[in-house]
Amino acid sequence: MGASGWDYYMPYQEDRYLAFVTLRQLVFEAGEFVWAVSGKNASDDPGRPTTEDELWSEEVVRLKGTHSILDMYKVLDDGEEPTYGYLPYAYETFEEYMALVKEHGNPEYGVVIPVGEAEAYAAAGDTKLTRDHVELLIPLAKFPGFGRFAVLHDDQGAPAELYFWGFSGD
Template sequence: MGASGWHYYVAYQPDLQAALDGLRRQVFEAGDYWWAVPYEYGKSAADFPNRPRTEAELWADESVQESGTHSILDMSRVLADGEEPDYGTVQPVVEAEALEHLGVTKLTRSHVEALKPLASRSWFGRCAVLHDPEGNPSEIYFWGFSGD
């Protein structure tokens, strides 16, 4: 199947890990992920009434561990500033990186397409705080690639 790209927008909150955790809960509860057990491509877990009811139950299956969910569920932790990216982690875009790659420090939705190449490895995600026209943080954009 290969890795799948995914992206999400969530309301801004200063705690990026809490934002990731809330997004993961929302995606899991909605069944908005690929479930490896039935191996039916083009369907989400929501299409199966017998899908796992907890994340622990989902990840207990070896097929899921090997194939992932092709969603934010494959990411578990937001990295602290200066931490090296690792499997299943999300690295925030910092102001210096935004300035280097996009020429601005306050990112908006208009920068999203230009941000996408910053997530170039599989099983790794990025996130960026996006700002409203007045320059206030308004949402967080999560994106990346995962799954096999």
């Protein structure tokens, strides 16, 4: 099937982890993920799991993922570096990636990384991102198995939403 892109908007709240956990729960309850056992969108499968423990108990799900935010397990705070020794966006080619894997080991997949001010400015020309900037942000999630999030602002410059996006699945 290959990795699939996903994206979600959540109302802004300071506690990004709570927003992340709430989003995961909403996606699970709505069945907005691929149920790898049947190969269907879970919302179309009456036999889909009723708990996340049930979902992840299936080996095929652990291998293929859900092609959704459910494949992510951790959201980092601003300035917090991933714990695997190198950034998922620090390479451009597969060869560079493999050199880093050889040097540092496999990266810690399933991590959602915030867009910092410098990265926001480089991608969108602004540090107060809005929905108008989303298309410019999407390329920042260029590697499967990692998610990104950005704070989006309203017309007055106040935080209004959290935007989560990435690629995951087999």
